[in-house]
Amino acid sequence: MSNTSEFDAEGIVFVDPDEEVRRQTKAVFEGRVQLLESIADAEDSVIAGDADVVFIGPSLATAEGVAEAAALSELDPAVIVVLAAPVDVAGDVLRAAIRSGLNDVVEAPLTIAAVTEALSAAERTQRRRVEAPPPEPRKPMAEGRLITVMAAKGGSGKTVFASNVATLLARWGDPDRVVIADADLQFGDVALVLQVDPKHTVVNAAKEGEKLDAQFLETVLATTASGMRVLAAPLEPAFADEVPTVTYTRILGMLREMFDYVIVDTAPSLDERLLAILDKSDTVLFVVDMDLPSVKNAKLALETLRILNYPANKIKLVLNRSNSKARLDVDEIERSLRLPISASVPSDGLVPASINEGIPIVESHPKSKPAKAFEDVTRILLEARQQPQEGQKKRRFGR
Known part of the structure; x- marks a missing residue:
């Protein structure tokens, strides 16, 4: 595991209603990320400007949870929202996450290495999304x-x-x-x-x-x-x-x-x-x-x-x-x-x-x-x- 001293946790929020999941996440990140129980709490954090990145925990890896999480991006398009899903998550949940505009889906439980990689990829995507005009659908110059x-x-x-x-x-x-x-x-x-x-x-x-x-x-x-x-x-x-x-x-x-x-x-x-x-x-x-x-x-x-x-x-x-x-x-x-x-x-x-x-x-x-x-x-x-x-x-x- 990467050293937490090298990990910048400022502005990172983790949301999960399961107390044990939050406890495990706290241990991994040595208490350096903000832990919340509900997406409603995350909305308050986004509105207050305290959240730059929101990780949605595995207990919320449902179609309903994804729909609620997508609303965070509507509150502030600059906020990065990532779903931390279990390995056996249902395919319809993955599809919902992708189509709702979540920045990424990573495997739960979270690790510092996985979070660092996800943030790097998500930040690149977010820059293009916020700064660039909407991309046209990918079209090859002819049939590929x-x-x-x-x-x-x-x-x-x-x-x-x-x-x-x-x-x-x-x-x-x-x-x-x-x-x-x-x-x-x-x-x-x-x-x-x-x-x-x-x-x-x-x-x-x-x-x-x-x-x-x-x-x-x-x-x-x-x-x-x-x-x-x-x-x-x-x-x-x-x-x-x-x-x-x-x-x-x-x-x-x-x-x-x-x-x-x-x-x-x-x-x-x-x-x-x-x-x-x-x-x-x-x-x-x-x-x-x-x-x-x-x-x-x-x-x-x-x-x-x-x-x-x-x-x-x-x-x-x-x-x-x-x-x-x-x-x-x-x-x-x-x-x-x-x-x-x-x-x-x-x-x-x-x-x-x-x-x-x-x-x-x-x-x-x-x-x-x-x-x-x-x-x-x-x-x-x-x-x-x-x-x-x-x-x-x-x-x-x-x-």
Whole structure:
């Protein structure tokens, strides 16, 4: 836990009618936050100018409690209102909190670290809300482009490809228009590689079912330091079953309407989910490592896609660790896979170092050879956007 001596509690109010909850909160913050029993008391505090931030406790995490809390913002739009909800809070309460204009929802019981993070995010949002004109609904410059990164073998570096390409698209354009989705629902590492600690994952979106809309989906996304958005994989492998394939592809479709670029990092398996994602993709970056098992698996996967009549012009082969000591012949790889190599990324000790730091190599070492190679890969995607997609019809692999 963070040291309370470093925590500025001035103007922070915590509201909960449960005496035990207030007692626990008092202990955590060493009595440095103002504790109130009711939202009516909080209203008095807001009117008196004593409250800058109001945390609504878990006992009030109900539709009625949220409605009352929303009135605090109407009293003073500059006041930040955050709901501290239990982990098992009902979905309709979360929706009500989001739609009523509350600044954030955090997990109860509160910790100093969670409060500090929530305040930082809420203050940024509040500044935009108070100082800027009302934002227009998010609209991509056209229908967003869905780019899938896949590999037929684990350890081929597809997550590194996906994170670096997404980072470059965000840097070269508008970070707020780029989202990376982790479709490896059991062992996805996108959030880890991008040093993001997501409050929510795709499971939260999936649980909404048919009620899911763009407004709620926006709140599920995490944000990197650069402003790029992240749809995180479930925190535990068992939760993957809570995200049906049809739901995941629907979520991707919604992201495509919200963003200019949707980068999807996939699991190394040619299963129903991957086939459904490929069916929705504009471009597929197929990562092939410079070793025989990777080439063999890639050949099998590509042959399967050909049998399913998948358009070959969507697939861009990218060679990873192209300077590997395996000394495989590139021409031979192209003949075996029956596709040209579109780009190659060399091996470099800086790459694993950047992964451990949680900073894509295009940011940590932008002049390195791998970073320049990732720039080449990203330019391929930008060029593909400018080219008409000849003869592309939506197809379900002949099914």
